Structure formats: C-alpha cells, structure tokens
Amino acid sequence: TPDSYSVSDNLRNDTYFSNFEGGVGADLSYENHPITINMYIPYTFHSNRLHQKAQGQDLNQKDLSLEVESRVLWDISPHMTWTSHYNLSHSYPTVSTLYGGYIISDYRTLSRYNANLQPGKSHYADTKLEYKNAMAMFFSNVEASYDISYPHVLYGYTMNGIYSTITTSKTDKNSESYSIKAYASKGFYWKSLNFSLTGIWNKSR
Secondary structure, three states: OOOOOOOHOOOOOEEEEEEEEEEEEEEEEEEEOOOOEEEEEEEEEEEEEEEEOOOOOEEEEEEEOOOOEEEEEEEEOOOOOEEEEEEEEOOOOOOOHHOOOOOOEEOOOOEEEOOOOOEEEEEOOOEEEEEEEOOOOOEEEEEEEEEEEEOOOOEEEEEOOEEEEEEEEOOOOEEEEEEEEEEEEEOOHHHHEEEEEEEEEEEEO
C-alpha cells in the first residue's frame, strides 16, 4: 500500500503529473442603453494523471466542467448605476499538493501529500448600487456579496517524528460567506472638508 514503503523510498523524487485541458466557449454580450450584459461560458474537458513510482500510486481523473462569468450593468440615471456579477468556477489540484515523497516544509519537518485529484467548485455573486454626484461632492454605494464553495476534499495532518503526512478526505460539506458594505462621502468647499462613513458586515460558516 502507499503507506507501507520504506523511509528511503519516501525520500525519492519520482513523480509524473500531466494535465490536459481542452474545450469550447461562448462569449455573449448585449447592449441597449441603459443596460449592458456580458457573459462568458466555457465548457472544458479536464484530464489529470499522477504517477508516483516509489509510492506505487497511479491516479487518473477525467471530467467535464461548465463555468460561467457574467456581468450586468444598468445606468439607472446620470448619477446612479447598478452592477451585478456571477461566477461559477472549478479548481483543480497542482503537483505542489500532490507530491507523495517527503520534502522539506520547514527547517525540521519533512512533509508529503496523500494525493487526491478531486476538483472543487465555487459560486460567487455580488450586486452593487452606486450613486455619484460630483457637483454636490456626494458619493455613496451599497454592495452585497455571497460565496459558496464545495471543496470536495478536506486536508489534515498526521505526525511521526520529523515526518508529517498531509492527508485528504472526501467531503460533501460546503462553506458559505456573506458580506454587506455601505459607504457614503460628502465634501464641502469650506476648508476642503470631507466626511465619510463606512459600514461592513460579514458572516461565514
């Protein structure tokens, strides 16, 4: 098994990692004042292979991913604008988090990864209402955002003297974060005074 090889094999560097991506995408746009919409939708095939001879490990991961990047802009009035974004993205591991042989992680620790090729997925959306009046020297905006991530893999540590193994475990859990921001600024000609107020609220789980 991958955990039964000798310490001398642990220290060997004999890793091969390949990544292939190919696909198609649609770039869509619509503009009819006061509304502008832009959207990019790539559909991608991913093929990852990890071969570690010393550890007797050979992993393959193939999948198709659909991603979305979109933006909507609405000029409500000469002074007020509303914008909104939405992103759907996937993340894939790199060789730096897959290497199964021990490497120096600090001056007295050798670490290796228990590799997992499972990709992660995240959704992000935000919306913003902005008001600008340069003549009145008044500016304000309100912004809200939401993010939810599905890592599919959790990382942990096991220690054995100077050796540490970064283990992986599949999960169906997710993490969420919410944020609301508000800002207002008012300038005055007298003494070039400027007053501003900012408020932020965040929540994660």
